[in-house]
Amino acid sequence: MTNQIDAIAAAQSHRAANGAAVLAEFVELLALPNVSRNLDDVAAVADRIVGMLQRRGVTARAESQPGAAPLVVGHLTVPNATGTIGIYAHYDGQPVDQPDWSVEPFKPSLFDAPLTEGGVEIPFPIADDGIDPEWRIYARSSADDKAPVMAVCAAIDALSKAGLSPTNNVVFMFEGEEEIGSPHLAAYLHRLGDELAADIWLICDGPVHQTRRPQVVFGVRGISEMEITVHGPARPLHSGHYGNWARNPNLELARLLTSMKDADGTVLIEGFYESTQPITEADRAAVAALPDDDESLRHELGLGDPEGRGEALALRLLLPSLNIRGLDGGAVGERAANVIPVAARASLDIRLASGNDPQHMMELVAAHVRRHGWHLVDADPDAAMLAAHPRVASISMKANYPGVRLPTDSALAALLVGAASAAAGEPAVAVPTFGGSVPLHHFTTILGAPIAITPFANHDNNQHAADENIRIANLWYGVDLMASLLTMPVNH
Amino acid sequence: MTNQIDAIAAAQSHRAANGAAVLAEFVELLALPNVSRNLDDVAAVADRIVGMLQRRGVTARAESQPGAAPLVVGHLTVPNATGTIGIYAHYDGQPVDQPDWSVEPFKPSLFDAPLTEGGVEIPFPIADDGIDPEWRIYARSSADDKAPVMAVCAAIDALSKAGLSPTNNVVFMFEGEEEIGSPHLAAYLHRLGDELAADIWLICDGPVHQTRRPQVVFGVRGISEMEITVHGPARPLHSGHYGNWARNPNLELARLLTSMKDADGTVLIEGFYESTQPITEADRAAVAALPDDDESLRHELGLGDPEGRGEALALRLLLPSLNIRGLDGGAVGERAANVIPVAARASLDIRLASGNDPQHMMELVAAHVRRHGWHLVDADPDAAMLAAHPRVASISMKANYPGVRLPTDSALAALLVGAASAAAGEPAVAVPTFGGSVPLHHFTTILGAPIAITPFANHDNNQHAADENIRIANLWYGVDLMASLLTMPVNH
Numbered sequence: 010m011t012n013q014i015d016a017i018a019a020a021q022s023h024r025a026a027n028g029a030a031v032l033a034e035f036v037e038l039l040a041l042p043n044v045s046r047n048l049d050d051v052a053a054v055a056d057r058i059v060g061m062l063q064r065r066g067v068t069a070r071a072e073s074q075p076g077a078a079p080l081v082v083g084h085l086t087v088p089n090a091t092g093t094i095g096i097y098a099h100y101d102g103q104p105v106d107q108p109d110w111s112v113e114p115f116k117p118s119l120f121d122a123p124l125t126e127g128g129v130e131i132p133f134p135i136a137d138d139g140i141d142p143e144w145r146i147y148a149r150s151s152a153d154d155k156a157p158v159m160a161v162c163a164a165i166d167a168l169s170k171a172g173l174s175p176t177n178n179v180v181f182m183f184e185g186e187e188e189i190g191s192p193h194l195a196a197y198l199h200r201l202g203d204e205l206a207a208d209i210w211l212i213c214d215g216p217v218h219q220t221r222r223p224q225v226v227f228g229v230r231g232i233s234e235m236e237i238t239v240h241g242p243a244r245p246l247h248s249g250h251y252g253n254w255a256r257n258p259n260l261e262l263a264r265l266l267t268s269m270k271d272a273d274g275t276v277l278i279e280g281f282y283e284s285t286q287p288i289t290e291a292d293r294a295a296v297a298a299l300p301d302d303d304e305s306l307r308h309e310l311g312l313g314d315p316e317g318r319g320e321a322l323a324l325r326l327l328l329p330s331l332n333i334r335g336l337d338g339g340a341v342g343e344r345a346a347n348v349i350p351v352a353a354r355a356s357l358d359i360r361l362a363s364g365n366d367p368q369h370m371m372e373l374v375a376a377h378v379r380r381h382g383w384h385l386v387d388a389d390p391d392a393a394m395l396a397a398h399p400r401v402a403s404i405s406m407k408a409n410y411p412g413v414r415l416p417t418d419s420a421l422a423a424l425l426v427g428a429a430s431a432a433a434g435e436p437a438v439a440v441p442t443f444g445g446s447v448p449l450h451h452f453t454t455i456l457g458a459p460i461a462i463t464p465f466a467n468h469d470n471n472q473h474a475a476d477e478n479i480r481i482a483n484l485w486y487g488v489d490l491m492a493s494l495l496t497m498p499v500n501h
Numbered sequence: 502m503t504n505q506i507d508a509i510a511a512a513q514s515h516r517a518a519n520g521a522a523v524l525a526e527f528v529e530l531l532a533l534p535n536v537s538r539n540l541d542d543v544a545a546v547a548d549r550i551v552g553m554l555q556r557r558g559v560t561a562r563a564e565s566q567p568g569a570a571p572l573v574v575g576h577l578t579v580p581n582a583t584g585t586i587g588i589y590a591h592y593d594g595q596p597v598d599q600p601d602w603s604v605e606p607f608k609p610s611l612f613d614a615p616l617t618e619g620g621v622e623i624p625f626p627i628a629d630d631g632i633d634p635e636w637r638i639y640a641r642s643s644a645d646d647k648a649p650v651m652a653v654c655a656a657i658d659a660l661s662k663a664g665l666s667p668t669n670n671v672v673f674m675f676e677g678e679e680e681i682g683s684p685h686l687a688a689y690l691h692r693l694g695d696e697l698a699a700d701i702w703l704i705c706d707g708p709v710h711q712t713r714r715p716q717v718v719f720g721v722r723g724i725s726e727m728e729i730t731v732h733g734p735a736r737p738l739h740s741g742h743y744g745n746w747a748r749n750p751n752l753e754l755a756r757l758l759t760s761m762k763d764a765d766g767t768v769l770i771e772g773f774y775e776s777t778q779p780i781t782e783a784d785r786a787a788v789a790a791l792p793d794d795d796e797s798l799r800h801e802l803g804l805g806d807p808e809g810r811g812e813a814l815a816l817r818l819l820l821p822s823l824n825i826r827g828l829d830g831g832a833v834g835e836r837a838a839n840v841i842p843v844a845a846r847a848s849l850d851i852r853l854a855s856g857n858d859p860q861h862m863m864e865l866v867a868a869h870v871r872r873h874g875w876h877l878v879d880a881d882p883d884a885a886m887l888a889a890h891p892r893v894a895s896i897s898m899k900a901n902y903p904g905v906r907l908p909t910d911s912a913l914a915a916l917l918v919g920a921a922s923a924a925a926g927e928p929a930v931a932v933p934t935f936g937g938s939v940p941l942h943h944f945t946t947i948l949g950a951p952i953a954i955t956p957f958a959n960h961d962n963n964q965h966a967a968d969e970n971i972r973i974a975n976l977w978y979g980v981d982l983m984a985s986l987l988t989m990p991v992n993h
Contacts, residue, residue: 230741236833243803249722249852249937252822253766254807254814259825259847260762263755270752274745311735311887315746322746330744333751334839335831341728345827345848347938353828355751356837360741395803445741446839 010089011173013496016164017432020492023167024485029134031488032119032146032481034061035159036133039117039148043155043185045101048078051185054100055079058158058183065165067181072201077193078185082201085165085179092499093178095207095458096491098157098214099187102150103473110475117148123469124476142482145467151479152470157213158183160465160487167492175495180207187214188473191448198455208459208499209421210452215464216472218440220300223433223486225425226462228414228442229449230326231361233407235371237378238354239265239338240401243392246349258353259338261400266333266355268381269374274316276331278377286364288327291418295439296323326444327414329370330360360446363414371406378402411450415459417441420500425461428497432489465490502581503665505988508656509924512984515659516977521626523980524611524638524973526553527651528625531609531640535647535677537593540570543677546592547571550650550675557657559673564693569685570677574693577657577671584991585670587699587950588983590649590706591679594642595965602967609640615961616968634974637959643971644962649705650675652957652979659984667987672699679706680965683940690947700951700991701913702944707956708964710932712792715925715978717917718954720906720934721941722818723853725899727863729870730846731757731830732893735884738841750845751830753892758825758847760873761866766808768823770869773862778855780819783910787931788815818936819906821862822852852938855906863898870894901938905945907953909933912992917953920989924981957982 024031041057042050055071055078062069062083069083078101105114112118112130120128121144134140150156161181168175182205186192198205218224241258242251270276303322307315317325338353340346359370379385384398395401415422417439429437443462452460465487466472467480516523533549534542547563547570554561554575561575570593597606604610604622612620613636626632642648653673660667674697678684690697710716733750734743762768795814799807809817830845832838851862871877876890887893907914909931921929935954944952957979958964959972 232741232839234837234839236837240803243801246802247937248822248824248826248850249724249935250818251802251814252824252850252852252936253817253820254809255802255804256766256806256808257825259828260758262828263758263825264764266752266755267759272756274748308888309735309884310738310743310747311732311882311884312747313888313893314748314891316748317746322743325745326742328745330740332740332744332839332841333749333755333831334740334842335833335837336751336754336828336845337833338829339825339827339848341827341829341846341848345726345728345850347724347726347824347826347850349824350826354833356831356833358740358744358837358839360744390803392801392803396800396805399806401805443741444744445739 011176011496013428013431013493016168016173016492016496017489019171019173020164020167020489023170024163024488026137028137028140031159031163032133036117038155038159039151040115042115043100043102043150044104045078045186045189051078051101055081055185058100061158061162062181065162069181072197074193074196080185080197081181081183083181085175087175087178090178091176092208093180093206094494094499095180095182095205095210096157096161097182097210097212099154099184100158101185101188102153103188105149112147112476114149117146117151120145120147140481142485144481145478147476147478149477151477152466153472153477154187154214156466156479156484156487160484161491163488164491164495167488168495177495177497177499179495180205195451195455198451205456210456210458210460211494212449212460212462213464215462216466216468216470217464217483218300218438219468221468222300222435223429223437224440224464225429225437226440226443227417227422228363229412229447230442230444231365231367231412231450232409232446233359233361233367233371234357234409235374235404235406236354236356238352238403240390240395241349241351241353243351243395245351248347248349251349255349257349259350262338262353262355265378265381269377270331273318278373280373282328284364284366284369285328285362286414288324289416289418292327292441293324295417295441296321299323299438299440323441326442327362329362329365332358332360334358360444361412363412365411367408367411371408375404378404410448413450413453413460414442415461421459421461424497424499425463428493429463429490432493433486463490463494503668503988505920505923505985508660508665508984508988509981511663511665512656512659512981515662516655516980518629520629520632523651523655524625528609530647530651531643532607534607535592535594535642536596537570537678537681543570543593547573547677550592553650553654554673557654561673564689566685566688572677572689573673573675575673577667579667579670582670583668584700585672585698586986586991587672587674587697587702588653589674589702589704591646591676592650593677593680594645595680597641604639604968606641609638609643612637612639632973634977636973637970639968639970641969643969644958645964645969646679646706648958648971648976648979652976653983655980656983656987659980660987669987669991671987672697687943687947690943697948702948702950702952703986704941704952704954705956707954708958708960708962709956709975710792710930711960713960714792714927715921715929716932716956717921717929718932718935718956719909719914720855721904721939722934722936723857723859723904723942724901724938725851725853725859725863726849726901727866727896727898728846728848730844730895732882732887733841733843733845735843735887737843740839740841743841747841749841751842754830754845754847757870757873761869762823765810770865772865774820776856776858776861777820778906780816781908781910784819784933785816787909787933788813791815791930791932815933818934819854821854821857824850824852826850852936853904855904857903859900859903863900867896870896902940903942905942905952906934907951913951913953916989916991917955920985921955921982924985925978955982955986
């Protein structure tokens with residue numbers, strides 16, 4: 010049985026001895042255009058990746074669906090596997106029509122330092138020694154998210170050359186539509202079903218911590234979006250003739266929104282926190298161990314009085330949030346007129362913690378609105394309807410998707426922190442959840458597997474923007490991390 | 502000393518015997534274009550009015566200022582006058598470029614019924630008998646506001662023919678810029694000063710009550726306008742990464758606005774009602790005597806739960822109002838994005854009751870904002886400023902002008918209700934104040950005279966719109982009203 014430490018050492022030796030070849034193969038992959046909407050382009054990338062896997066003994070193929078980018082699926086089966094890990098990445102990339110690229114996005118180029126720090130272009134190395142880990146490769150998807158494909162291939166090579174074997178079976182899934190919202194991922198997962206069974210799916214995407222420390226993230230939030238329209242008078246009213254008598258929907262909306270959250274930032278909607286995956290001592294310990302940049306963030310962002318009575322931002326992200334992303338009623342500024350408008354609207358997003366059902370959370374908000382005396386209607390009310398009820402509102406809802414989170418105190422979580430720390434040679438940052446929303450619930454709901462995010466790109470990789478790049482040190486860490494993951498002692 | 506009842510009888514006889522001539526002279530006045538911005542046009546109207554007054558023994562002239570429409574000033578001095586009344590009207594009119602006029606706005610036409618009820622055009626009468634009081638003259642400013650000029654001229658004729666004399670000296674002031682906001686009125690009043698001294702200035706403008714009953718109005722509200730900008734983070738923040746921690750200015754604004762008014766509609770800003778001219782028993786009695794259409798209005802306007810715990814609308818208008826005319830923060834609908842915006846804004850209008858100082862009332866609002874923990878800044882705050890204060894806001898203020906109101910229990914108020922009731926032959930509706938804002942404070946602050954509004958146009962005169970018209974019955978009531986006012990027993 011391969012020792013995880015030996016596997017990491019093998020990865021380090023491999024990239025030290027064959028770094029130039031690894032970079033050369035990566036350059037070939039990066040040179041293939043991969044903007045998501047160009048189906049021919051992404052299909053060519055999928056074929057290339059299938060070839061890369063097959064050359065390494067992985068049973069791989071490109072699955073297809075009409076109108077969809079191919080899904081690359083692969084299996085690496087080892088004797089006496091202790092478990093099965095899924096490796097997910099995406100090979101498509103964001104558009105590159107931004108005018109401010111300094112280099113050609115699909116002509117990978119090497120620089121001796123970040124462009125923003127005066128980096129100078131240098132030729133790709135021929136010899137393996139002298140590769141500076143501070144060099145950077147500039148190209149679209151060099152970080153997001155072709156790098157994991159290269160890293161895992163290099164890790165397989167490393168083990169193979171050292172005569173070692175992964176201790177886990179590996180299922181590979183490389184998606185070609187992530188940057189346009191994964192429109193066919195659920196269908197692919199439903200179709201492939203059992204074939205994609207794994208003890209955990211590892212989402213290889215995103216950057217390490219901004220301190221450059223390795224990082225493992227155990228969850229993401231989901232999201233629901235809703236809009237509340239508060240109805241005022243049947244027609245716009247002169248504020249002089251009717252002000253003080255006709256209720257103003259702007260104020261009534263303000264009152265309603267105010268009732269939803271207290272001054273500390275605690276949502277007052279009944280049941281809002283109930284379904285949330287409990288915050289454990291392990292979560293609190295993980296948050297306490299995070300590099301503490303709340304205070305510097307507070308100054309950078311200009312936050313005089315954050316919500317949550319001094320609780321750490323990372324802890325707040327474990328809860329669902331209620332955000333009034335938009336307010337609109339009447340007009341302000343030059344367009345302001347002395348009227349009582351017919352309606353006022355608030356647009357809300359609810360970031361869902363693991364455990365929160367997207368539709369149910371909005372129903373709780375609607376119940377709150379009703380409990381505060383509002384009569385809810387589906388269509389614009391007429392004067393008779395308005396006169397018949399003290400308060401009339403409409404609510405529209407868009408249930409997007411739930412959040413997911415691997416318990417911080419689970420054995421798998423500990424295993425992943427160990428794997429990343431061992432690969433990096435320093436303690437990995439364990440993040441209980443990202444605050445943002447990514448539809449990773451497909452893995453948990455369709456495949457029934459837990460997920461975690463195991464990123465390795467540099468935090469300043471310019472993901473989605475011009476001059477995307479990967480730092481060589483981060484690519485090397487990626488190779489080491491993959492070797493570590495392939496051999497971590499998953500016990501199913 | 503002329504008896505008021507005799508004067509009214511004289512007016513009635515005069516228009517019965519000379520109705521055709523009165524209408525003919527009115528038609529000549531209406532045929533003169535009077536859109537405010539066309540200075541040559543309005544100057545010609547002023548000259549015509551000076552001639553009309555002079556022919557009746559009034560010492561009249563057109564005062565001028567560079568760039569301003571002329572102000573027609575006239576004096577009618579009588580022996581043994583008991584007092585002096587000022588008669589104000591305006592001879593300019595709203596633009597007529599609306600495409601939906603059914604007739605030519607400056608070619609007065611007579612219809613046998615309202616156009617909206619199938620009225621047919623008929624020739625202007627030659628004989629005095631058979632003039633139907635339900636006929637209507639259609640022309641721009643037939644009601645708003647050339648009618649009072651004609652009415653007072655006809656009333657002077659009536660008294661003169663009956664061998665009667667006004668019992669009050671009369672100062673005439675006919676303005677040519679009312680429809681564009683009276684930009685030079687204050688300057689004219691300052692310049693003419695003592696010459697315009699009067700026991701009361703009667704603002705002859707606007708319609709009678711919608712029940713068609715005569716109406717006298719004792720005041721108007723003033724207005725101040727302000728905008729509150731609540732500052733959020735230094736840059737727009739991702740609601741996933743920072744929601745639950747970074748305060749959202751939309752919610753903070755909602756909370757602030759909610760603190761300003763309770764659910765009954767009572768403004769909670771300290772001192773907000775203090776300077777208001779007290780509401781007297783006479784005011785309450787006048788309001789109680791008003792035709793009660795609150796309930797039908799409530800249904801027509803779709804108001805399920807008016808503010809004020811069941812208080813009459815007319816009583817509510819005696820108080821200053823706080824109206825959130827506009828709300829804006831982030832975006833709603835299709836444009837909504839999952840961000841915490843950098844700012845949220847509310848635009849407010851404050852309708853000022855008599856007694857409220859325009860600037861002071863806004864200062865009270867600002868003090869309320871400060872008292873609720875907000876740090877007020879003049880310029881957009883930077884991150885350091887934002888981080889240094891729990892709450893940061895900016896306020897801009899525009900102090901327009903104060904309201905004015907003749908006490909309902911004053912002798913003058915009683916006199917005016919009597920004069921209108923006697924002229925109409927039915928009890929006049931006594932309205933303590935209009936809810937809207939008109940800059941009548943110039944009369945009280947510059948001339949030191951109380952004001953009241955003595956309107957006589959039909960309520961459906963299409964003021965400011967296409968197909969403006971006056972009903973003959975209302976014009977006749979105007980003649981009678983003027984005779985009554987010229988002879989009411991003012992005691993100075």
